[in-house]
Amino acid sequence: MPHLIIADAHRASILPLPVDDSAPLPSGARLPPLACPWAARLPRLAALLRRMQVQARYLLADDAPLTPLELAQALAYGLPHAADDPACIPWAAFETGAVGVPCAWFTPCQWLLGMDHALLADPAALALPSEQAHALREAVAPLLAEAGMTLLADSTPQPPYLRWLAQGEPLRRLPTCTLARACQQRLTPSLLPRLPAALMRLQSEIQMLLQTHPINTAREAAGQPPVNALWISGAGVIDAPWAAHADVQTFTLLRDLPSYAAGPDVAACWQAADAACAPLLHQPGARLTLCTANACLTLTPAPRHWLLRLLGR
Known part of the structure; x- marks a missing residue:
């Protein structure tokens, strides 16, 4: 109907x-x-x-x-956890058709840091050229691999911003906030992903790597916004083939x-x-x-x- x-x-x-x-x-x-x-x-x-x-x-x-x-x-789609825990809806698995594999979206983004808060800027404003996006993905992929996750290029139709598909067991039950909800908002604890200690350390390592990456040095010198973080969203797993709606x-x-x-x-x-x-x-x-x-x-x-x-x- x-x-x-x-x-x-x-x-x-x-x-x-x-x-x-x-x-x-x-x-x-x-x-x-x-x-x-x-x-x-x-x-x-x-x-x-x-x-x-x-x-x-x-x-x-x-x-x-x-x-x-x-x-x-x-x-409407009947996605897992839609009614009981919306922070764990497996959007990445649903949108890519992955079955039995924990997935999440990793979105290159910029956190604007103030005196007492951080704000998530619109990722579309980065306008990353493909060669820069590829170089940054190659730089952070080994860190994710050490934590049991594989970083893939997104082959599905892209939103207005770049995003990468990640797969791995740590993403099976990881509460996150969607980018549409957090974009251009102050990053309060309720909006930040509820990461376990190991992923918190990984996130810090990724941020330090990005801050000193030559691509960001060149972008800042050219007056362009730097990529200083990855936003994790849509984590979870779909255990059986999902009927089309x-x-x-x-x-x-x-x-x-x-x-x-x-x-x-x-x-x-x-x-x-x-x-x-x-x-x-x-x-x-x-x-x-x-x-x-x-x-x-x-x-x-x-x-x-x-x-x-x-x-x-």
């Missing part, structure tokens, strides 16, 4: 419901109508909200290890809009989201998940009154 996930559904505040706070919104609750001047241009979404009821709502704390969109996707679709146009986008641009994105809702209208088991700044809300079709079922028949 189709399942549509809409990221950043709080844009333009068209949904007048307490998704992002602790107000009661129990299972089976019905949602109010859309509240925006152009709601009439969203007939499919409006029809879904009239027919659907709340199945589940998840509120994320400020120290959550992932974003609401990532939580919604993990739940082609019926789960994620709508991200609202998320990708710049914060300064004008009203017409937001309205156009919502109209595109409305069009994406079309496959859900005539499927009895269809689901719709709305993700906001710190919550995700999943809706399913409400049971029809017996008289409506009889008239429909």
Whole structure:
């Protein structure tokens, strides 16, 4: 059955419901109508909200290890630990199709160090040329090998930043925070990976190696940001082949809009989201998940009154 996930559904505040706070919104609750001047241009979404009821709502704390969109996707795909321990969702194994092998993503990044805090800069800003990325991977790979991990080049479609796939037993049950959650955030203890002592020492060795690497010396001399750390995320293992979920679709146009986008641009994105809702209208088991700044809300079709079922028949 189709399942549509809409990221950043709080844009333009068209949904007048307490998704992002602790107000009661129990299972089976019905949602109010859309509240925006152009709601009439969203007939499919409006029809879904009239027919659907709340199945589940998840509120994320400020120290959550992932974003609401990532939580919604993990739940929709049925990934291990999505419901009980989101810090241990095996994203790297899932995204690469690895079975029975503990995996994690290692992302070259820059920590901006202040007087009393560190901030994780956007890794895309590094814009690492391939030859520099290769040289840095070759430099840190022996350290990882000593700790029982193999560092591979990522052969899957890349996000806007470089990342490497690591495999090895130390990654089997390693709580981490996703890069989307930690990026451009102060690195509080709740966001940092909960590394055992051996991996803490390894992380320190990698940071010292990177700080003195000739590539970083040249980058700083050229006014470019240095690579002074590796961010570990998505650690874990998938023990059996995972069924594909082609019926789960994620709508991200609202998320990708710049914060300064004008009203017409937001309205156009919502109209595109409305069009994406079309496959859900005539499927009895269809689901719709709305993700906001710190919550995700999943809706399913409400049971029809017996008289409506009889008239429909």
